[in-house]
């Protein structure tokens with residue numbers, strides 16, 4: 417059985433934030449949540465998250481995420497070795513090897529972890545480190561190798577000599593360790609270093625000193641192990657994640673005009689032959705069907721689009737569902753619980769909330785539909801308003817199949833307009849309307865002939 421320990425107790429001083437570093441969102445999800453997903457995807461049956469800074473906030477935020485999560489509190493934040501030590505009692509009995517990850521490397525993915533862990537098992541090392549070659553090793557720990565190229569230890573940047581600092585092979589902070597060795601080695605880790613902390617990487621030199629096998633697997637893709645310590649690295653990680661998702665979708669047959677300005681979260685699905693324009697945000701598990709066109713500036717949050725839909729510029733959808741071959745916008749707003757059937761047309765400056773709209777119905781301009789049930793083949797004229805709120809409660813409007821609503825209509829809920837009825841333009845509907853009828857509420861029109869001419873003359877004389 418594979419258990420994973422995720423180190424997430426640190427404050428993240430360089431972020432200059434009230435929020436614990438690993439809770440900062442990257443591409444829509446807390447940094448540490450990406451790491452949890454990768455560990456889970458790699459087959460970890462148990463995941464122990466070590467928390468500390470920020471108190472119970474971290475377990476509170478993450479607990480909803482799954483039953484395979486266990487939390488271990490690190491009381492004193494005195495180094496990564498102590499963080500792992502805090503997690504040991506939580507490990508299940510049958511766990512033989514432990515995958516150790518940092519909560520601040522949101523770009524790791526399950527393939528990399530699986531490959532790394534597989535290699536660790538095959539080589540039978542007591543400690544395996546995932547390392548990376550980078551041009552600017554900065555604050556990463558350096559992998560020190562002996563004359564034969566065997567790993568002899570890891571030295572932190574702050575403790576490194578000038579010569580060691582020039583080493584380009586760095587520690588990603590991802591390890592696979594035999595549990596029995598881990599339990600023996602951790603108490604042997606000291607704190608005689610620049611930060612006075614107990615460094616987890618020291619278990620490597622401990623293993624080497626005991627003549628135990630240690631391996632470093634060099635990853636080909638350094639971006640996957642990027643550690644986020646600052647806001648600049650947070651932005652960089654976000655961009656890389658969005659880029660990766662765009663690449664996956666393009667490989668699957670989605671057209672993205674400008675991947676650099678398209679923000680699609682990792683758990684979003686998009687069907688083939690859909691075309692996405694710039695400045696589009698697809699978030700929180702949004703699903704887009706095949707053959708859709710999403711023009712610039714649209715945001716979809718936890719929403720779904722059927723096949724063949726068109727979203728013109730600037731649409732905003734939240735927890736909404738849109739049937740196939742519908743057309744929205746420009747500038748349409750679908751709020752939570754908006755459910756549109758097929759071939760619906762929603763035009764500019766139309767807001768819909770908690771409403772179902774039947775097939776082929778249309779609201780083309782300047783309209784508010786809230787708390788409503790709209791049937792099929794309903795035409796809603798320009799400037800129609802469902803008056804759903806009396807200051808205390810929300811009330812429902814029902815427009816049955818085939819209803820025609822003229823422009824500038826107010827529907828004062830609760831109210832029902834029966835099948836195929838027609839609402840004359842400018843009407844305020846306050847009572848239910850029977851099927852097949854006309855409803856009209858208007859002052860009778862009065863015409864005073866010649867009045868305008870007389871009025872102008874009078875004014876011009878002055």
Ligand code: UD1
Nearest residue numbers: 423424425426493494495496499519556557587588589643
């Ligand atoms: C660490 C490694 C470094 C490696 C780098 C990779 C150590 C000493 N150094 O450096 O070799 O190149 O990661 O990104 O391990 N944490 C705790 N408790 C603590 C301290 C830290 O849980 O007492 C957690 C942090 O929340 C973080 C992770 O451990 O998620 C790494 O800590 P951080 O301070 O970011 O270490 P680095 O300096 O980046």
Ligand code: CA
Nearest residue numbers: 520643644645
């Ligand atoms: Ca770090």
